[in-house]
Amino acid sequence: MARRRDLADQQQRLSAATWSVLAARGLPGLTLRAVAERAGCTTGMVLHTFADKQAxxxxxxxxxxxxxGQRADVAQAAAGTPRAALRAVLLQAASxxxxxxxxxRVWVGFLAAALADPVLADLHRSYNRRFxxxxxxxxxxxxxxxxxxxxxxAATSLVALVEGLNVLAAVDPATYSDEAQHSAIDTALARLDAPL
Structure with missing residues (x-):
């Protein structure tokens, strides 16, 4: 039992390190060595968990x-009506x-990488279609x-709006502020002609 817990702890530590490297250095800076340094372990330990950089x-x-997905689940569950749930999930997806x-910024990096990487492209399509x-x-x-x-x-349009806001806010948060994103989403939702 302790071995499973050790592996789970190791994966969690490496997951946190992976995210930290992505946030700080972007996709080009995500290397096995950078993750190992951030996790405080050897590249051998990273390779024990992930076979290669692709993994x-x-x-x-x-x-x-x-x-x-976890944040969207929480936002949706907390909403009182179907319309409020839709709004909450869209706002949760905005940035x-x-x-x-x-x-x-991490998502944009993955999207760019997916253009040249069929494995990442398949993942991106799958996750986008689920959304x-x-x-x-x-x-x-x-x-x-x-x-x-x-x-x-309507779903395709709303997802395109939110993902577009994400990309633009990643590089221009002044123009695509919290208020601007909320306004854009509320304007799109008003077109649904459904009661709040």
Whole structure:
């Protein structure tokens, strides 16, 4: 039992180190050596957990998806109505705070890397489609009379809006401030013609 706990602790430590390196150095700075230094271990220990840099990148992308998904789950559960749940999840996906802009910068790095890496591209598509599906289900709950095709189209538009805000806020937080992001999301939601 202790061995499993040790492995879990090691993975958690390496996950935290991976995220710390990504946040500080971006995707180009994510190396096995940098993660080992940040975790206070050897590259051999990193390689014991991750076979190579590709495995480390996949893990980091999965970690990003898990982190954002956990926050969306909490936001959705705390909302009182379907429309409020939709708004809460969209706002949670936006990047109005420095921590969220940091995540957005990491996400943009993964998106850029996915253009040349089929494994990362598959992961990106899979996670993005899950997000679109989640938003489509929330739109359907908020607009129960809508056909599923309209819910899917609205979800695609809302996800594109939020992801665009993320990218732009990552490099221009003054223009794409918290207020500007909230306003853009609320304006898009007002077009749904569903009661709050």
């Amino acid at each position: 480390l990148l996949v893990h980091a992308r999965e970690l990003l998806h898990w982190r954002t 109005p705070t420095e921590e969220k802009r940091e995540e957005a 679109v599906d989640r938003i489509a289900a929330l739109v359907a709950a908020a607009c129960p009379d809508w056909p599923s095709a309209d819910c899917a189209a």
